[in-house]
Amino acid sequence: MHDVLWPESARWERLVARFAALVEGAGYGLAITPIVEHVGIFNRGIGEGSDVVGKEMYTFVDRDGQVMALRPEGTAPVVRAYVQHHPVPPWKAWYVAPSFRHENPQHGRYRQHFQLGVEALGPSDADLDVEVIALAFDFIASLGLHQVILKVHSMGNEVCRPGYVELLRAFLAEHRSQLCGPHQARFEQNPLRVLDCKTPECEDVTEAAPRFVDNLCEPCAAHFARVRAGLDALDVPFVVDHRLVRGFDYYTRTTFEFASGAIDAAQNALGGGGRYNGLVEMLGGPPTPGIGFGLGIERILIACDAEGVFATEAPPLHAYVIDVTGGESAVLLTAELRRAGFRVDRGFDGRSMKSQFKSADHSGALVALVIGDRELAEGTVGLNPLRSDGEQRDIPRSDIVDELRALLS
């Protein structure tokens, strides 16, 4: 858990605004779903055997005795909302929302983190996979990130996956003694997880293991081929990662992940996603294909820092009002300027001219507007350019808005 304060928070606003503009331009609408859901929403789709469900969910019993969970990811709640409200497909939604995982924090991994994402329900068309992946890629690229690797894979469907899993299980059984310690004991429960293991022992074994892409059924193979062709056509660079096995059970066919090469840490995954053609049914809806992705805002910003792009910059104030005549004039002038659309702050507590000027300087404002006894008597305001060398000028009180507008244009 961590706080995000000004001016870092201004960067978050820009990031989210950019994402919203991009995906809304592709037909996605904002979906706001509750932070808490019945725990079953997550158990059913993500999978009882996954780490997220097994040991990372923030669950609690509410006053009615129901087991609730703070959402650990963004897809399941949006799909639940689809099932509940049955909008007409194709239905495209995007979200920005906090997610929770009860694990020990470290750099780039938080118990509460924010995810940006989209979900598209209805079409099974591979072209939709291409659209979704390209949106995520374009967003990441628009931030200025270059050292990002897009990994794509296909995990087949209910037709071909069981056969492949058995093939892999048999292969791993033959090489059991060469696997890492933990996997020698439990590779049979979920052979796919061994592909994801980063120990040199397991990597040596899986390097020669049968590959999913060689064992896809005909429709899945055709789907994957079209996805790759589409990404090529859009100049979205990617690698096929035969070890890419994402942690949630609901994925079918296309899966993908973005990893930063600029982050020197284990937490280099910026986000990922995939197709989940069975999830809507699992949550009680009609058979409906779907695909989506989630991106971790904190991770993306860490990557931006690492690459020196998308820096924190807070929009400056236009003006800072200094009033040493009691404050009534500042109340009026500040309100008038704000109503005219300017970004304005002011000094309070009747502090000295000198100290209000210091505050004006520290506020970052472009100009100071000074009201002293003389200006008050003459009906003027002193306009002092804080960011350039010009002299302070007296402006008639009634001309201030026009003067500022001309100055800042």
Added chain:
RNA sequence: GUGGGCGUAGCUCAGUUGGUUAGAGCGCCAGGUUGUGGUCCUGGAGGUCGGGGGUUCGAGACCCCUCGCUCACCCCA
């Protein structure tokens, strides 16, 4: 869930084998300049030394417990 590291002023950190009233730099406030910031000088405010318990004549320091942060493992965003 497992294993390290760290908690002293708003921030970054000193603080000797346990020994007067816990310090510095930066920041903040004020004055120098009775109407002017960004430079300079002077002064000032600000601390239950994360919390609780213990050892001791005496604890910021040593011991135990606890909370928080942090890094790594597992896994993930």
